[in-house]
Amino acid sequence: MALEITAVRLLAPWFGTSVQAWTNIIGLVLGALAAGYLLGGRLADRAHRPRPGIPLLAGGVLSAASPLLLPPLARLFVDPSLPLESALGAMAAASLPVSALLFGPAVFLLGMVPPFLVKAWAAGDPGRVGRASGMVYALGTLGALAGTFLPTWWLVPALGSRWTLFLSGAVLVLAGALLEAGSGPGKRRRTASLLLFLLAAGLMAGTGFTLPSAQVAPRPQDAKVLFQKESPYQFVRVLEKEEEGRTWRVLALNEGLDSFHSVLGLGMRGNTGGRYYDALCLAALLCAEPLQKGGRVLSIGSAGGTCLRLLEENFGPGLRLEGVEIDPACVKAGRRFLDLPPEAKIHQGVDGRVFTRCARGPYRFIVVDAYSSQIYIPFQLATLEFFREVKRILEPGGVVAVNVADPSREGLLARPLARTLAKAFGKALLAPIPESRNFLLAARKGAPPDPRRFESPSRPPPLARLGKALSRRGEWTILGPGKGPWFRDDWCPLEEATWKAYLKALEEALQ
Amino acid sequence: MRRPPFRALLFLVLAAGPARAQESPEKAEMLLYRAVKEGLPPGRVLEMAKETVRRFPGRPYPMVILGDTLFRIRKLGSAERAYRKALALMGEKGKKSPLGEQAARSLALLEKERTALLEGLTLEKKARWAGRAVLALLAGLILFLALPGREE
Numbered sequence: 090m091a092l093e094i095t096a097v098r099l100l101a102p103w104f105g106t107s108v109q110a111w112t113n114i115i116g117l118v119l120g121a122l123a124a125g126y127l128l129g130g131r132l133a134d135r136a137h138r139p140r141p142g143i144p145l146l147a148g149g150v151l152s153a154a155s156p157l158l159l160p161p162l163a164r165l166f167v168d169p170s171l172p173l174e175s176a177l178g179a180m181a182a183a184s185l186p187v188s189a190l191l192f193g194p195a196v197f198l199l200g201m202v203p204p205f206l207v208k209a210w211a212a213g214d215p216g217r218v219g220r221a222s223g224m225v226y227a228l229g230t231l232g233a234l235a236g237t238f239l240p241t242w243w244l245v246p247a248l249g250s251r252w253t254l255f256l257s258g259a260v261l262v263l264a265g266a267l268l269e270a271g272s273g274p275g276k277r278r279r280t281a282s283l284l285l286f287l288l289a290a291g292l293m294a295g296t297g298f299t300l301p302s303a304q305v306a307p308r309p310q311d312a313k314v315l316f317q318k319e320s321p322y323q324f325v326r327v328l329e330k331e332e333e334g335r336t337w338r339v340l341a342l343n344e345g346l347d348s349f350h351s352v353l354g355l356g357m358r359g360n361t362g363g364r365y366y367d368a369l370c371l372a373a374l375l376c377a378e379p380l381q382k383g384g385r386v387l388s389i390g391s392a393g394g395t396c397l398r399l400l401e402e403n404f405g406p407g408l409r410l411e412g413v414e415i416d417p418a419c420v421k422a423g424r425r426f427l428d429l430p431p432e433a434k435i436h437q438g439v440d441g442r443v444f445t446r447c448a449r450g451p452y453r454f455i456v457v458d459a460y461s462s463q464i465y466i467p468f469q470l471a472t473l474e475f476f477r478e479v480k481r482i483l484e485p486g487g488v489v490a491v492n493v494a495d496p497s498r499e500g501l502l503a504r505p506l507a508r509t510l511a512k513a514f515g516k517a518l519l520a521p522i523p524e525s526r527n528f529l530l531a532a533r534k535g536a537p538p539d540p541r542r543f544e545s546p547s548r549p550p551p552l553a554r555l556g557k558a559l560s561r562r563g564e565w566t567i568l569g570p571g572k573g574p575w576f577r578d579d580w581c582p583l584e585e586a587t588w589k590a591y592l593k594a595l596e597e598a599l600q
Numbered sequence: 601m602r603r604p605p606f607r608a609l610l611f612l613v614l615a616a617g618p619a620r621a622q623e624s625p626e627k628a629e630m631l632l633y634r635a636v637k638e639g640l641p642p643g644r645v646l647e648m649a650k651e652t653v654r655r656f657p658g659r660p661y662p663m664v665i666l667g668d669t670l671f672r673i674r675k676l677g678s679a680e681r682a683y684r685k686a687l688a689l690m691g692e693k694g695k696k697s698p699l700g701e702q703a704a705r706s707l708a709l710l711e712k713e714r715t716a717l718l719e720g721l722t723l724e725k726k727a728r729w730a731g732r733a734v735l736a737l738l739a740g741l742i743l744f745l746a747l748p749g750r751e752e
Contacts, residue, residue: 175713179726
């Protein structure tokens with residue numbers, strides 16, 4: 090289990106943690122285990138005195154060395170110069186062959202161990218087979234239990250996935266050595282065991298020395314890495330690059346390639362050069378009470394705090410800024426490198442839905458910009474029930490703005506989501522954000538949103554150009570709830586809709 | 601998904617020859633913009649863009665749409681040729697005019713996007729084949745090991 094859990098984390102910077110990646114890794118591990126059990130059973134039957142230490146030693150060395158083998162294998166399928174939407178399909182598909190080559194042999198060898206142990210502990214007595222197999226299953230399951238909790242909550246955040254795998258490998262090698270040492274009498278046998286152990290220890294030492302220089306993630310194109318950390322949730326990096334004659338810092342997660350979750354243009358105030366954050370910030374103009382007068386503001390999925398920073402820069406320091414971010418590493422990166430306002434209160438380690446249910450409000454303006462596995466909005470933050478909870482914590486005339494990444498021209502994802510929002514609020518605004526693959530969704534408590542406000546005299550100067558573009562008739566649509574179906578907690582095919590939108594965009598581009 | 605009603609309406613309006621009826625360039629551009637956004641067939645967009653470019657020369661937006669569409673429907677094979685054709689239709693020559701440069705940038709981006717998508721698709725195909733091979737190997741191994749051996 091430790092190998093399985095850590096394998097997902099090790100592959101995350103290259104292939105992400107999408108459902109496909111998880112499925113491929115779990116399926117591969119189960120298949121390799123099945124094959125290992127079968128071969129182990131056969132060999133155990135043939136051997137007079139089986140030696141479970143040998144597959145443990147070999148499996149331990151292979152799993153410890155896997156971080157070294159990953160970069161050359163992954164480079165066969167990942168091109169870091171590609172934009173995310175072009176590489177998504179390849180990354181999802183490649184997680185299977187890469188994990189098979191990387192972890193398949195180790196898991197196969199480890200699968201051979203239980204039949205050997207059953208045979209060794211039963212010691213030729215058919216009357217002891219039941220107890221021996223029970224003991225093997227029980228110990229195996231307890232080991233799996235430790236392998237599930239320790240990497241997630243302690244080892245990976247503290248040591249990183251490379252050293253976690255090394256440590257797991259070292260434990261296996263040690264266990265193998267102990268089993269070999271106690272494998273029975275015979276001088277030749279003891280000498281062979283000693284030689285095997287020395288070989289395994291030598292390989293482990295070599296791996297240990299090389300490991301610090303192993304590549305953890307694809308090297309970013311023309312960018313400097315300012316910060317990187319493996320959190321309990323993901324692989325977090327802050328990159329700095331020169332673009333459009335300016336220095337930009339971005340927060341990139343896992344296999345992000347060119348996509349990012351927070352951005353800061355050094356020396357830039359009040360906008361991000363037309364990126365979707367500006368549109369989210371502009372949606373604050375739809376509030377009945379101007380944000381310049383103050384009020385509570387909440388950003389769900391605040392990451393490095395770009396929206397909160399923009400709101401403060403555009404609407405003044407009178408705002409009470411709050412954010413919800415499940416990953417504390419993103420908040421830390423935001424505070425150190427992305428100018429996340431120090432006075433902003435960030436609720437860390439909490440899911441946005443749980444926070445919304447427990448929050449009291451009232452908030453004047455709420456921004457929802459939460460994503461997992463790059464392109465997916467977590468489904469619990471896109472349902473009618475969620476939007477009703479958001480409405481509950483908004484003050485009368487308060488506004489919610491949602492960022493929807495949807496590259497299809499028709500809004501295959503954004504439209505049904507807007508209708509769901511409209512079902513909760515009565516009416517919702519849907520506007521494609523110029524020069525991006527994102528849509529802005531907004532709704533106001535008590536009255537439909539009025540997009541003409543985007544051009545109101547009170548709009549902050551850094552957002553003036555975008556405000557003018559968005560306020561044009563034809564750029565936005567006000568949608569009602571329609572006839573449904575709406576996304577609900579018990580029916581929310583959000584991932585399917587997201588894939589459809591991406592495939593449609595691909596089709597259009599290749600037309 | 602239900603088709604946007606605007607699309608049907610746009611077809612009707614187009615059938616009545618509206619581009620000629622639109623006297624202001626802004627209105628013609630808006631119509632063109634809606635045609636692109638609503639996903640009208642590229643052939644139809646191309647005709648509209650040509651008409652708008654002819655009637656209102658010197659406006660960048662219709663020219664860029666014209667170039668993009670020419671490129672997308674692959675009538676000209678490459679973005680560069682599409683760009684030249686679009687400029688020629690506008691009566692402009694060479695890349696030195698601001699409009700020419702703007703069109704060149706737009707089409708270069710389009711070319712880059714297309715190349716990246718094709719490269720991504722090639723990698724995906726390779727990964728899928730490798731995945732299939734791995735699965736076949738694993739299934740074969742399990743089957744081989746599960747079958748009764750000689751000793752049985």
